[in-house]
Amino acid sequence: MGVPEVRARSARAHEVGNTVGELKMRRWLVVIVALIAGCRGDVRPPTPSPTGPCCVVNGSCTVTTQAACAGTWTEGGSCEPASCPQAGGMLLIPAGTFMMGSPPTEPGRNSWGTREAEHEVTLTKPFHLCEHEVTQAEWSAVMSTHPSHFAGDNLPVERVSWFDAIEYCNQRSAGDGLIPVYTLRDVARNDGRIVAAIVSWNRGGNGYRLPTEAEWEYACRAGSTSAFCNGSITHVECSPLDQNLDQVGWYCGNSSARTHEVGGKAPNEWGLKDMHGNVREWCWDRYGEYRAGPLSDPAGPAWGSTRVFRGGQWSYHAQYCRSADRLEVEPTYVDYNVGFRVARNTQ
Numbered sequence: 001m002g003v004p005e006v007r008a009r010s011a012r013a014h015e016v017g018n019t020v021g022e023l024k025m026r027r028w029l030v031v032i033v034a035l036i037a038g039c040r041g042d043v044r045p046p047t048p049s050p051t052g053p054c055c056v057v058n059g060s061c062t063v064t065t066q067a068a069c070a071g072t073w074t075e076g077g078s079c080e081p082a083s084c085p086q087a088g089g090m091l092l093i094p095a096g097t098f099m100m101g102s103p104p105t106e107p108g109r110n111s112w113g114t115r116e117a118e119h120e121v122t123l124t125k126p127f128h129l130c131e132h133e134v135t136q137a138e139w140s141a142v143m144s145t146h147p148s149h150f151a152g153d154n155l156p157v158e159r160v161s162w163f164d165a166i167e168y169c170n171q172r173s174a175g176d177g178l179i180p181v182y183t184l185r186d187v188a189r190n191d192g193r194i195v196a197a198i199v200s201w202n203r204g205g206n207g208y209r210l211p212t213e214a215e216w217e218y219a220c221r222a223g224s225t226s227a228f229c230n231g232s233i234t235h236v237e238c239s240p241l242d243q244n245l246d247q248v249g250w251y252c253g254n255s256s257a258r259t260h261e262v263g264g265k266a267p268n269e270w271g272l273k274d275m276h277g278n279v280r281e282w283c284w285d286r287y288g289e290y291r292a293g294p295l296s297d298p299a300g301p302a303w304g305s306t307r308v309f310r311g312g313q314w315s316y317h318a319q320y321c322r323s324a325d326r327l328e329v330e331p332t333y334v335d336y337n338v339g340f341r342v343a344r345n346t347q
Contacts (some may be wrong), residue, residue, distance in 0.1 A: 046255060068337045089273050090128040090344060095220050097122040100217055101290060101324050106227055108236040108319025112172045116324050119293030121214050128344040129211060129219050132262035132273050133157070134168070142172045149336035154261040156279045156339040162307045162331035163194035165210060165282045165340040172342070173184030173207030181205035195332050201284065201299075204345070211343040214286040215324065216310045223272040228324040229268035229275065236319035245318050249277025255314035259336075267275055276321045277312035279339035313337040 075148070102109045104290075110116050137153035137162070142148055147159045170180035181202045188196040201209065211219070220229060225235035231244040238252035246254050247266050255277070263273045285300025285308045305339040306328040312321025315337055319325070 006192065023217060035089070037060055042343060046132050047220065053125065089131045091131050092346070093127050093129050093215070093270060095123050096218070097124050098218050098221060099225065100214060100222075100293075104228070104324065106322070106324070107233050107328070108227070108317075108322060108325075110325065114289045114291075115326065117290045117292075119290055121213060121218070121293060121298060123218055124297055125347050126347060127211075129215070130341045131241045131267070131271055133279060133339050133341045135262055141169065142168055144176060147334070152258045152261065155259050155291060156274070158177065158259065158279050158336045158339045160282075161193065161334050161338060162194045162282050163197060164334075165197075166199055167194060169208040169210065169342060176208075178207040178344075179205050181207045181209045203299075204324055206345055208344055210282055210284040210344040212297075213310065214295075214298050215226065215285045215343060216281065216283050217323055219270065219272055220268065220275040222268040224269070224323070227324075229323065233318060235238070243319045245276060245312075245321055249274065249312045249321050250314045251277045251312050251321050254313050257315065259314050275311055276323075277316075278314055279311070280309040280313045280327070280337055281311045282338065282340040283308045283310055287326075309338055309340075334341045 048077075049317050085335045098121060099118050100121045101117060104111070115216060116244050134157035136146070136148050136151070136157045139148075139157040143164075147164070148155065148157055149159055166182050166184070170184075172183050173180040179202075183200045183202065184194075185195070185198040185200075187194055215259050222229050224230070228244045230248055233242060235242045235253075236242065241253045245251060248268065249265055259278055262278065265273060267273045267279070268275060283300075286297075286302075286304035287306045287308050288301035288304060307330075308326055310326060312318075312325075
């Protein structure tokens with residue numbers, strides 16, 4: 001082999017080596033660029049499939065439409081379910097439309113008049129609702145009283161009237177730097193408790209309040225159409241045990257004749273607990289027979305002497321713990337079966 005040929009082969013080998021080295025270098029550059037890009041905030045993971053009307057964006061809960069959900073991002077690149085945890089145990093409940101009341105074939109249904117007549121209701125605005133009933137610790141921190149029959153910081157407060165609940169909402173709002181939503185006039189008290197007052201609600205306020213009856217049932221159902229949020233009712237009394245109710249609520253079939261710490265049963269699909277049992281819960285509304293739908297943002301009749309409470313309770317039969325069940329009493333009524341949970345507007 002002559003010298004020129006050896007030099008030519010050596011040159012080609014050197015050229016091939018340079019090419020291979022350049023390819024390796026390019027591969028490393030691609031890897032480095034990808035690693036850098038993966039740490040940058042403006043590089044997003046693949047577009048996720050929307051799973052509901054609420055997503056978590058950069059660690060905070062943001063309400064959005066289902067279509068827009070695909071354009072928002074979590075750390076893992078996927079949307080969260082419909083309800084989002086908020087400060088103070090509040091959950092964000094999305095706006096929506098549902099059938100309020102119960103079908104004629106539902107076991108345990110109250111068929112008197114239009115008391116549970118099904119009708120379409122639309123809630124046009126999202127709202128916050130506490131994931132659990134107001135506890136005795138929360139109550140005493142605001143009101144400095146201890147009205148409950150069963151004692152325990154994490155037990156639901158009970159033996160509180162509708163007027164008591166209204167006053168708690170206003171005082172807690174003021175303590176948290178919010179604007180109280182209730183105005184009370186012509187207040188009469190007995191032994192420190194309100195026994196009569198004219199109460200008006202500023203629906204645009206940002207303070208704590210009671211949910212409306214429609215808000216309560218909508219939140220309790222969490223998209224379900226059955227007697228309970230997790231399924232149908234199988235036994236209407238205390239015994240035999242209703243397997244669905246046993247999972248989500250304390251009632252006469254499983255309570256051992258007392259209240260229990262809040263949050264001890266499984267939540268519904270929107271994260272709310274104790275909606276089907278523990279204590280009954282005051283709502284804003286005066287009681288009235290249902291009107292035919294469709295209705296938007298109903299808040300009860302303008303006149304009437306009784307107020308509604310909802311939800312199951314530790315001493316009631318299973319049929320009275322259904323999503324659609326409703327009772328009404330005077331706003332001064334107190335009992336160790338009755339408490340409440342608070343709501344707030346989103347703005």
